[in-house]
Amino acid sequence: MNDSDIVALYWSRDEAAVRETQQKYQGYLMKIACNILYNREDGQEAVNDTYMKAWNAMPPHKPDLLSVFLGRITRQLSIDRWRGMTREKRGGGEFSLSLDELSDVVSGQDDAERSFEMSQLSECIGTYLRGISAEKRDVFLWRYYFCDPIRDIAARRGESEAKIKSMLFRVREGLKQHLEKEGFAL
């Protein structure tokens, strides 16, 4: 079933919407959730919550890109769930590793008096990513949005892990400089 038909099911409050979503996107959403949570059971719960949240969101939402819409919900729910975990349980996952790498970009400190909205930061990150090559942009998003392991990215592109690490490093450095120039004190 195509995405617009699935969205139409949500709008007509047909429970088949969830079944069709599950059939089409279960694997995709589980991958996002498990990359963050590093645990299949936790990942499954985050994905189940995604279906519930999607059911409540449509209507009024009518996403053009259903996969991105659902993926975003799963990602946010997984991050929220990850935050609720104990420090011991958090360790080891790709999300934790990717956060270590992002320490190049941010201070890592709590910032109670933040001078900007998160949406402004998102927009600025997007502006930077639009300015770099599609190759670098994709690799960066695979790593820090989808939290794919570096070895998977390297294998997918037929390149060495060292090359991917080097590429990510340079994009992080470039992003940091861009954010600083735009006045984001992170």
Added chain:
Amino acid sequence: MREDEFSEAMGGIDEELIAAAEKSREQQKKRSKAPLWIGVCSVAACAVIASAVLLGMGKDNPPISTDSSNVHRLAQAVYPEMPKFNVPYSTGIGSCTEEDEAQGREWSRYKIDVEKMAAGRTESARNFLDDSMKLFLSDADGKNAVFSPINTYMALAVAAETAEGSGRQQILDALGAGSIEELRDSAGRLWSYAYSDDGLTTCVLGNSLWLRDDSEYDADTLQRLADSYYASSFSGKMGSEEYDSELREWLNEQTGGFLTGYTDDVRLSPETVLGLYSTVYFSAQWDDRFREENNTQGVFHSPDGDVQAEFMNWTDVSMSYFWGKDFAAIALHFEDDGMMWLVLPDEDVTAEELAQDSELYGLLHDGYEWEDRSYPEVTLSIPKFDVSAKTELKQGLQQLGITDIFDSERADFTPLSEELDGAAVGSIDQSARVMIDEDGCTAASYVEIEYVGAAPPDDKVEFILDRPFLFFITDDSNDVYMPLFGGVVNHP
């Protein structure tokens, strides 16, 4: 800000960007393991371009600095210091000290800065870069061809600084520059971008002027050439063995001794009033090497008949595969930056014909953003090759609209010296050599394959370069179009 909050902000970026990354992520077939072959393959390539201008003798010229010999260095190009690539910090291999971290950050910032500085700078010169490749590669006529468009660009930019009037204007027009200041700025940025001496990749664009010791030259122009184009200037007795020897030494030094087959014959005749030499030396390692034990002996179908060649082979590789109406292509990456494109024409198209195809240059320009691209498992078989060629550029450059510098009635090189009034460029030649190889050994099967360039590939593709093909060495940034070399391999 905490890292998880930053990651959360990533979730809010444009859905268009996420969707594009998601699409390419799904398109690329995942592999259960990374390729096992890693290591080195050296590539060295260099090119020399030289022009000689004939004119009468002038007065004695006092040297700015003197050496013990009769060859004087009038202006010296000083290459920038580049931070060294730091393996532990940039790749995560080995333990990383604070010193490694500082060096790694410095290297990274340098690379980012020069890329930003050069971004978009070759767009205006794209017509020249592409048209010159079309012209000189399509002229191979069954032989090997090697051409460096960026080398030619730099040599012409230096020539434009020494010229005035219509001769200069024609070069500016051909190179897509609105003024000499614009050309100077662009050439300087591109030089800096191309330059690499970080222990990982070596790429040096060299320029030099060889002047008569009995003529006067404008010191400001020479200094400007040194500052903006990293051009050294020498003065000596034209036609003397000593001067020729110094020139050969400079060429060999700039090209890493890689072109001695050509430089051994370099001479400046007594009548020459100016020799302009530009070089490119490039040396990099493959990101993943071939294993010599996988090499096989096979037949290469050259235009003159079948010849035996040693093929380097890869199997079980996941990589990007590109195609156009009349060709298929893959790109082999060098460590860190740059790539070599390997382009196989369809069976009914010759390499020379394909060299004239604008779609091919669109691929080099667009690179990763090329639409007709997939990610199959590729079995690659490529002959080891060492190709060189000497190309007479004069006629081709005239076709590209650069005519007046060759005409003594119209040429004007007085910005460099009043005594060059009436001088004209006699010839412009480019000698270039490109070699690829591997180190290691094993065996793999050699499989002949056929495919149609315009058709989407299956999950598995065999890319067998057993007939004439083209190669290009470019940077892998989408922001800077930097074709260093192009070539046709008719005889590996």
